[in-house]
Amino acid sequence: MAECVHAHGASSLSSSRRSRTSRLPECVLKRHRLPVSASWNPNFYLQASRAALDRRELRKTIRAAGQAAADAQACLADGVYLHGHEGYLLEQMTNPAYNRRKLGAYTGWQAFGIELVREVRKRCGAGIRSCTGSTSLWR
Numbered sequence: 001m002a003e004c005v006h007a008h009g010a011s012s013l014s015s016s017r018r019s020r021t022s023r024l025p026e027c028v029l030k031r032h033r034l035p036v037s038a039s040w041n042p043n044f045y046l047q048a049s050r051a052a053l054d055r056r057e058l059r060k061t062i063r064a065a066g067q068a069a070a071d072a073q074a075c076l077a078d079g080v081y082l083h084g085h086e087g088y089l090l091e092q093m094t095n096p097a098y099n100r101r102k103l104g105a106y107t108g109w110q111a112f113g114i115e116l117v118r119e120v121r122k123r124c125g126a127g128i129r130s131c132t133g134s135t136s137l138w139r
Contacts, residue, residue, distance in 0.1 A: 038092040038099035066119035079129030
């Protein structure tokens with residue numbers, strides 16, 4: 001697909017969305033697990049709480065996002081979009097209403113996002129473009 005986009009003089013972009021969101025009941029219905037979040041939070045779609053991810057699980061999520069970016073780069077995508085709004089994990093980690101961590105890693109609102117971007121840069125090099133939220137990808 002990226003080659004077809006490039007043939008028309010445009011840039012291709014891969015969206016990196018983490019499916020472990022608190023918004024979808026599929027994780028309970030199909031996988032028999034609680035939805036996850038930055039901290040223990042109420043779920044407004046189900047009558048259940050969202051389980052807080054621990055440091056190991058967050059690090060695993062960051063590594064998976066880095067691998068997804070490397071895969072997109074291998075498919076000749078020009079950049080990755082780190083989806084960080086509407087209740088997805090990146091937004092939850094930066095929002096004090098969801099992230100109420102007091103101790104350990106990822107207590108600061110920027111820590112998770114910075115580590116996520118560092119992982120993408122480590123896997124792909126500084127040559128791949130990335131953006132989050134409404135930040136412009138293009139220079």
